[in-house]
Amino acid sequence: MEFKSYELDPDAFPYSNEEKTKKYGIPNEKKQEMINQMRSHAEEIGLTINFENLEETSTFNAHRLVKYAEKQGKESDVIESII
Structure with a gap:
């Protein structure tokens, strides 16, 4: 298998919820809906995602x-x- 490197966000740093909303233009309610959907899909295949402890970094x-x-x-x- 061959792996390719690709940095999605070279300027990544920990953002507050307010900064994320401004950066991505997604209201907190929509963001929470998306998180719930990702968590649900992950659980369907046996994965647990703990978004509460997630730290964004480079x-x-x-x-x-x-x-x-x-x-x-x-x-x-x-x-x-x-x-």
């Missing part, structure tokens, strides 16, 4: 780590430990 260093691991022949191991 994935830049994770991408760097995976690329380094790839050179060491350990890419799959590192990716498995991250997800």
Whole structure:
């Protein structure tokens, strides 16, 4: 399997609910509806998502780590430990 790196939001940092609403243009009620839907879909396949403890951060260093691991022949191991 071949993995490709793609950083979704290079400027990511922890946003408050108000900042998220402004950035994405999604009212809190709609956001909560979307979260509930994602949680429901995850539960259908046996996953539990705890959005309350979710911390948004940059994935830049994770991408760097995976690329380094790839050179060491350990890419799959590192990716498995991250997800």
